[in-house]
Amino acid sequence: MSTEASPVLFLVAGESSGDALGARLIRALRRLTGNRVEIHGIGGPLMEAEGLRSLFPMSELSVMGLLEVLPHARRIMGRMRQAAKAVDDLQPDAVITIDSPGFAHGFVTKIKTPGIRKIHYVAPTVWAWRAKRVHKFKRHFDHLLTLLPFEPPYFEAVGLKTTFVGHSVLESGLKEADGNVFRQAHGIGQDKTVIAVLPGSRFGEVSRHMAPFRAAIEGLMAKGRDFVCVLPTVPHLSDLVTELAADWPVPISIVIGEADRFGAMKAAQAAVAASGTVSLELALAETPAVIAYRMNSLTHWIVRRMVSIDHASLINIMAVMEGRDPPIPERLQRDCRGDLLAADLDALLGPEGERQLAALAPGLDALRPPDGVTPSEAAARAVLKDIA
Template sequence: MTRIHIVAGEASGDVLGARLVAALRARRPDLEISGIGGPRMAEQGVSSLFDYRELALMGLLEVLPKIFRLKRLLAEAGADVAARRPDVLVTIDSPGFTLRLAERVRPLGIPIVHYVAPQVWAWRPGRVAELKQKVDRILCLLPFEPVFFENAGIPVTFVGHPVLESGADGGDAERFRTAHGLTATDRPVIVMPGSRRMEASRLLPIFGAALRLAAERLPGLRPVLPVAPIVADAVRRAAADWPAAPILLDGPDAKHDAFAAVAQSGGAGLIKSGTSSLEMAVAGVPHVVGYRVNPITAAIARQLIKVPHASLVNLLAEREIVPERLQENCTPRALADALVAPMLDLSVAASQRAGFAEALAMLRAPEGLPSEAAAVAVLGMLKAG
């Protein structure tokens, strides 16, 4: 029996892992696949060693209170890999945990593939030499990443970005409006504060205040929040006093219907930085990126960050297509102004959409869907071994 072990540490990694499992089994139905993941991987028949939500932490100060628990989970995950002795270990994103796991099991001689290149090119380029000692291949999502890692002597495969097969552009606007009783005067806006507890709790009060200001200029705004289960309760509490009752969504289909409704009605998005910006781009939804972390974390990050933009759309285009309001500039007034701009001025919305097309064209792999390209690369490690 050929065994592949897949470890994902958060909701986005769970989605990637599930698609990878499906693509692997389409090519090799005989595979035995185990690992750590969430509900999407469970749907593909992968039972998780422990609740992956315990790993959904970020920020220097946010991790410290959980450090001993994380060490125990790391030891548990390492022991599981050692017991199973898979033919390939695939670690997905969440480098704070997954790369520590890779380092821990490295002496076992198991080929290790890391899916989603850690953004050392953005803020820790000196750490790439350490990465070379931990993994045998990196599966990159962004077109400018391979050269960086290849120059450091790390084998790389560019598999394309999974947002291209997310279905973000395939929603049903009328189904969404009917399901939630929206009238012709309602203007839905997408609000995405993140899938981690700490970032959501930090951003939600700021986003809520921004929505109040925006509603003064555009009556009928209706916030729509696709929420990960891990932050659902925090979102409900934070949104209790918002100017309009928010629509909370669970699951990708409902989210994509919301994207379609927002795009169709001339709405916009208020989101955190990261992959959310690419989802908005695929769906054709103009948006503003807002982000704020603990001031101490921010001060340290400023010394390390080497790239000019937080939005992946802007990084790909090498200019600001999407307005970014970060840290001390992430204020309710600044966010509200950027949110309403494309709703009040069609030329602003059109300019963003033109930039989206330019950026997204760069994310396609040479052949096949991203999950298929990733599966081919992982199976290639079996042959190499």
């Protein structure tokens, strides 16, 4: 265990979104403690850039889907045991698991040393499906940090300490992004219409979405629209994306890295995107969007029998909870088709795009943390207060 002045923390992120959260949390912890904090754990390139030496590659945990996990189950279980042993050897003040609840639960239950605080960052969507998970979180964790303001009551009702810290999308770097600079860097004229194409950050998502997204682009061309496409992706998917986009009928700029990702969003007049945090990023970038998603058919059949909400985009979910109409069109599963997506994009390039942007503001305001601090600072404060 640490001294009071120098806390020792073990952070675990299982996918790219958690890696970004973890990196910002590490920066905030160092800032608030005057760099007197010792960080260990598992993370990706962003957390490693903040000084973390990952116990093993985070990519080994980046598996999504009920069926997709099965072939990797033995390896993941082995990594759980390895991580738990590292915690028992280190005996940190707290373990902080970031999203990836499946791995988080299995991992923390294998920790044998008593007295280590267990904090989970990003609440499971119990308001959408499997509401009884609140009891599991109560058993396994001491404190939960949530991104959404309506989440704490679900967990406080069963006695789990819960703190709303605000949504990390608010400090993602979008405010600093400049669409005009992006256009200039990529040879796109200032008066050229740009469509952002965001097929997802996982192999399966890209594989399933590129074909209907290509059909949408063809459909938009058939409507007489003159435009170019930008497609932000991540390094480990760049080869796949390049291969799948090789025969697209319009000029397409494939870009890698957070700065270009956000620049592309700011440069675009409309976007088609796989469901996820990207819907919030596009809203913050003030880019009208249509959200789409396809998953494994059997996984979808199972999930549909478990979920209690009708929307995939968080902005739409929040709007419905607050009694407002969902502002973003969604095309899911069978509706994830080129003709429907093309019609949505065509509408968003007209007055419908302005209407959507006006309807997004209330949802974005609700994501801001209390006290005027950033979400990562709010999370770091909550962690340090918890172990004080």
